Amino acid sequence: MRRCLFLTVSLVLCCLSVPAIAQEGRLASVLEDFHERYGFPGATAAISLPDGTIMSAATGLADIEAGRAMTPETPMLAASIGKSLVAATVLALEAEGLLSRDDLLSAHLGDRPWFDALPNPGAITINHLLHHTAGLPDHVHLPEFQQNWTQITTRDGEFDPERLVAFVAGREPLFEAGQAWVYSDTGYVLLGLVIEQVTGEAWHEAVAARLVNPLDLQDTFPSDRPDLPGLAVGYVDPDNPFGLPARTADAEGRLLWNPAVESAGGGFASTSADLARWGHLLFSGEAMESPYLDRLLDAVPVDAEAPGIFYGVGVAIHADTSRGPVFGHGGWIPAYVSSLRHYAAHGVTVAFQINTDTGVADDTSDLVPALEAALADLAISLIR
Known part of the structure; x- marks a missing residue:
């Protein structure tokens, strides 16, 4: 995984001015440098300037064994960045009058046979x-979930997200609803079920109808099956807790597991360019016709020992950094790491994706924060 790989750098050059081509060359150089230093298989990155101009680059390989080059158009699993799409869809549904953020969960899902077994069922x-303040455990990190990964993520048949809810049913709440903060994918799985309940359509179809399609995010699509077109092959540490082989796809590039298991906790494949475009539109207030930024950025503290970090509606907020306020979300799922960050004081948005989680999942590498910082500095320098 760490061995030196043949480097391929791809740029989107068509119809760009000479200065824009030079700027993309600088972006490609940053990616090339990180590829040489960290030895990951491949990566893509994109920057959105304040006027919405997108530049993107790629480095390395999308499939080591086949020698397939990574390109800016190569999609990867965006993982929890999808929470920003799900949360924004909830805000859209609120504007449509189909629900309210103040609704009790019981008003929408109270008739489900498992509902009363949820932690804090009557108060959520x-x-x-x-905001991740419901007091729900996160099923992803429960030993029972990880130990049953192979059975849960079988490639055959439809996936029922209510199977995920079952992992937290019957457990004690982590705290009273609204009294603290703990990240919970399970909570977003429940939001997906709410979206389906109030719209009568699959949650990802509701997201597409309100955001993905109107905003022309052409390279963003549901990660609801193992056979995802053009997906970069992902690579994991052989000692990963899910028992996956180092290469997580077969020879044809079809995933060895079903990514539908993520449900509304993420649930999309995308490109860095599309993610940067999404972040630009979302945080500039252009993603929906109805005003929403005040609701999106209505945030709660994450930890008393980290006073500058908050969580809004599907968005992490770093309120006081050396580059000003930062809005965004990270994404991790076995074999894929993504980052989306908007630097509000400068109006620039940065996204990247990498097709391995080695060194990232276990926090033994500084790759993600280092690349975030390098790309942020580049993006800000481009507008000075």
């Missing part, structure tokens, strides 16, 4: 789920 609101 939609707002609690959006």
Whole structure:
């Protein structure tokens, strides 16, 4: 995984001015440098300037064994960045009058046979789920979930997200609803079920109808099956807790597991360019016709020992950094790491994706924060 790989750098050059081509060359150089230093298989990155101009680059390989080059158009699993799409869809549904953030969860899912076994069943609101303040455990990190990964993620048949809810049913709440903060994918799975309940359509179809399609995010699509077109092959540490082989796809590039298991905790494949475009539109207030930024950025503290970090509606907020306020979300799923960050004081948005989680999942590498910082400095320098 760490061995030196043949480097391929791809740029989107068509119809760009000479200065824009030079700027993309600088972006490619940053990616090339990180590829040489960290030895990951491949990566893509994109920057959105304040006027919405997108530049993108790629380095390395999308499939080591086949020698397939990574390109800016190569999609990867965006993982939890999808929470920003799910949460924004909830805000859109609120504007449509189909729900309210103050609704009790019981008003929408109270008739489900497992509902009363949830932690804090009678007290959870939609707002609690959006902010990770419902007191729910995160099923992803429960040993029972990880030990049953192979059975849960079988490639055959439809995946029922209510299977995920079952992992937290019957457990004690981590705290009273609204009294603290703990990240919970399970809460967003429940939001997906709420979206389906109030719209009568699959949650990802509701997201597409309100955001993905109107905003022309052409390279963003549901990661709801193992056979995803053009997906970069992902690579994991052989000692990963899910028992996956180092290469997580077969020879044809079809995933060895079903990514539908993520449900509304993420649930999309995308490109860095599309993610940067999404972040630009979302945080500039252009993603929906109805005003929403005040609701999106209505945030709660994450930890008393980290006073500058908050969580809004599907968005992490670093309120006081050397580059000003930062809005965004990270994404991790076995074999894929993504980052989306908007630097509000400068109006620039940065996204990247990498097709391995080695060194990232176990926090033994500084790759993600180092690349975030390098790309942020580059993006800000481009507008000075």
